[in-house]
Amino acid sequence: MQYKAVKLVKRPEVRITPDVFEVVSLETPALEAGQVLLRQTHMSLDPAMKGWMSADRGSYIPPVELGSIMRSSGLAEVVESRNDAFPVGTRLMGMIGWTEYAVSDGKGLSKVPPGIPAEAVLCVLALPGVTAWKGFMDLARPKQGETLVVSGAAGSVGSIVGQLGKHVGMRVIGSAGSQDKRDWLTGELGFDAAIDYKSPDLLQELTAVTPDGVDVYFENTGGPIQFATYQRMNAHGRIVVCGMISDYNAEKLSPGPNWINIIRKRLTIRGYTMPDYWDELPDLSRKVGEYLLAGKLKYRAHTLQGLESAIEGINLLFTGGNTGKLLVAL
Ligand SMILES: NC(=O)c1ccc[n+]([C@@H]2O[C@H](COP(=O)([O-])OP(=O)(O)OC[C@H]3O[C@@H](n4cnc5c(N)ncnc54)[C@H](OP(=O)(O)O)[C@@H]3O)[C@@H](O)[C@H]2O)c1
Known part of the structure; x- marks a missing residue:
């Protein structure tokens, strides 16, 4: 199956301009044992991405390498599985990237309980x-x-x-x-x-x-x-x-x-x-989740439509044009 992904091909000078990205068409590979095919439903756009696009190797996380799929967190659904721990229909969140589909062995991704709206997951439960x-x-x-x-x-x-x-x-x-x-x-x-x-x-x-x-x-x-x-x-x-x-x-x-x-x-x-606190994530997510489920945390999402909307849309974060957590629905 063909799908689209966005690669970082240039480092932004000041503003993030569309020419730093390249939209590519890829083919989903056959799964190996232990792997799952993810269809990303929602992708998060974050201010930190500006830093990840820069060449700075002295920061808290290495830069995105030129020619690779742009880094981002998101929410995905397992659509094909060769891993019993993640059957078809499982929802997973974590670093997935600017892509419609991804192959994963599930490492580094967290299961999302059913019933929680996608916006609530990315606006509150996630980062x-x-x-x-x-x-x-x-x-x-x-x-x-x-x-x-x-x-x-x-x-x-x-x-x-x-x-x-x-x-x-x-x-x-x-x-x-x-x-x-x-x-x-x-x-x-x-x-x-x-x-x-x-x-x-x-x-x-x-x-x-x-x-x-x-x-x-x-x-x-x-x-x-x-x-x-x-x-x-x-x-x-x-x-x-x-x-x-x-x-x-x-x-x-x-x-x-x-x-x-x-x-x-x-x-x-x-x-x-x-x-620095990834090992505390289960505990932090549980605490935040309790407040969310108790109705103690309100949120609003600013949702763009389609993978390519991220290319211009990310700049909303720097102009204040986003009213709420900036997301892309895929
Ligand atoms: N330390 C960490 O691990 C960590 C993790 C996540 C996020 N962060 C940081 O937390 C901050 C908020 O991130 P977020 O994801 O919640 O984004 P956000 O606040 O939802 O969106 C960014 C907002 O920043 C404001 N802004 C943009 N340029 C500005 C400027 N020159 N002066 C003042 N405000 C400006 C805009 O709001 P207005 O309309 O009010 O201007 C814009 O809507 C960012 O600095 C991000 O890098 C840090």
Whole structure:
């Protein structure tokens, strides 16, 4: 059977342009013993892909080699099986790539229980949920009554962090780039306030909604909200650095705030990436899954249609054009 896949053939300069990809037509091979044929139903598009496309070998994960299928996580269904552990119909999630079909021996993939909608799997149970849980619940050490600021708050990770903050009993402030996103945060998700990180009066506006200062800053974006929040940090505050999307397409990286506040306020600043915690995934997924099934986590998906929509669509992440977790339905 013929199917389509997308290979990375060039490294992007600044913006991700279509010429860095090549759409190829491939033939599904005959399965060997132990293998399964997967039909991918939904693929995740993530800001980290920009880094994976670069030639940087000093990062937390090696780059995608030129000429190979672009890396991504996704949800797939077994459509042919020579492995008793994964009969036809089994749903699996994990790193599958920009492809309609893939052959696998199941290693590195997790079974997804039936009945959970595909969007819920990729918006919450997969990377966004475990990233939010690990960074916020474990590394930020949140406490009831404290104040949390989360940047990129309407995004897939940020929106879960903010909701977890409300479940802990914190005052939660989110920053987001559009009124629609800010209304969703305060109206649907129960954030105490949402602010526009592009506002010329950002520090003043942040000060007004953080009368008791900020105890936890969950960083997804960098940029002006980082400077403003850093000035509002309380003594013994915790900053968890999950992402810096404002720098991913920048020709010159932001210099960042001066370190003097780290001493004055005795701050802890902690960066993390999920590949360091792969062994904790079953436990993290179980915790996130319990919240999801209990109706404690809302989400919204921004779903593109068809494999090739990823080629332009990935840039929505960098313009803020995605309203919710960016997915491709195949
Ligand atoms: N450490 C880890 O292991 C890990 C794992 C997953 C994700 N992450 C990081 O977490 C962050 C959020 O990822 P996500 O998957 O949840 O994406 P997302 O927030 O769903 O989408 C990206 C959002 O970033 C915002 N953005 C884009 N350019 C910006 C800029 N220059 N300044 C401020 N905001 C900007 C846009 O929202 P607005 O409309 O609000 O501008 C956009 O919708 C990313 O930095 C990502 O790299 C880290």
